[in-house]
Amino acid sequence: MRLFISLFCIMVFNVASAADFTLYFTRHAEKLESATSDPALSPKGLKRAKNLAKFLQDKNIKAVYSTDYKRTEQTAKPTAEQFELPIIVYKANELPTVAAMLNEQQQNALIVGHSNTTPMLVHLSGGEAQSIDESRYGDVYAVTYSQQGPSTEKLMIEPQTAINVTPLPFEHEKLTSGKTKFRIMQQGQEAGYAIQDLIVKKEQVEITEINMLEQQNINTIVKVWADADTLKPLQMRMSGAINKPVDIQLNFADNHVTGHSDMARRPFHQQGKLTIDRWLPAFSYERASVLGVIQAINYSNKPLYFNWFNGQDEEVKVISVQKTGEAQITVPAGQYDCDVVSVTGGAPSLIYYISKADSSVVKIHIPALNREYEKVEI
Incomplete structure (x- = not known):
């Protein structure tokens, strides 16, 4: 289920007395190689989306957000279905408004975006993020808000490529x-x-x-x-x-x-x-x-x-x-x-x-x- 909601309307339902909460920001999973501007997820991407839902199953997610693209919505879908929530669609060119809304809501949420929007949205929401390469998938920035202020933890969702860092063989x-x-x-x-x-x-x-x-x-x-x-x-x-x-x-x-x-x-x-x-x-x-x-x-x-x-x-x-x-x-x-x-x-x-x-x-x-x-x- 997809839900287009005015960001202003969402913000008026702020729960002012909410306790600590965590926002989970991630880029969409792997997409199909396609000439279209709106490709769907690849089989590996669909698997990663399911693993994301499994990781979040005990995180008490209260809202799921995605941009209006197949690859982001398919990444968000397993989590939304797991918690019986609609996918709230936001516009990638309204990131400051989205960040303000997320902070007003004060509830655990998953936010799925893109390599060029997710770091900025993390930043605008008070967290810390690095730039994301187009080749990289599976990073999740968990920004937890408490009386001490926001803190950021970078997590990784399977499947991941096995990495063995070595000295460069330089000739x-x-x-x-x-x-x-x-x-x-x-x-x-x-x-x-x-x-x-x-x-x-x-x-x-x-x-x-x-x-x-x-x-x-x-x-x-x-x-x-x-x-x-x-x-x-x-x-x-x-x-x-x-x-x-x-x-x-x-x-x-x-x-x-x-x-x-x-x-x-x-x-x-x-x-x-x-x-x-x-x-x-x-x-x-x-x-x-x-x-x-x-x-x-x-x-x-x-x-x-x-x-x-x-x-x-x-x-x-x-x-x-x-x-x-x-x-x-x-x-x-x-x-x-x-x-x-x-x-x-x-x-x-x-x-x-x-x-x-x-x-x-x-x-x-x-x-x-x-x-x-x-x-x-x-």
């Missing part, structure tokens, strides 16, 4: 010093350019990346230094502008990172200048240093899992690198036979096309942004 000998230029295509139109300058020394690797997208007010320079044998990060610097000035300076020693980060971030992240002083999990790498030498990682058909630290928003995530196919790619620099290598979990996922002949990066595709980097002759 230093695959790297050679040189400069590569890419044209940046945005929604099929040329929007700017990027340059990567790689300097390979005996003891360290130095990577400089320049990104220019004038219409999006992006003009950045990133410099990273990493150990030549292990790819362990040493330093990272970022300057320029992404809508506002960027100033990031990080220093690494073993698994300890210190420094600061100041830039415009996604709205659900802390804004302003962050002072960074933290210990990182084992097998942690700096994001830009990994992406700058992706061609020298000994990837295979099986996923490699490792931790990476993103100094832009201070997030640590488990990332996978995996060869997912082969393709013949034509770019301004020529035609190449390539390995297709996916980097997932980092929000957004990245797809690299790496030349079989010389291990150079020929093309980078960012599906969530509809953006491509294509190699050009310098």
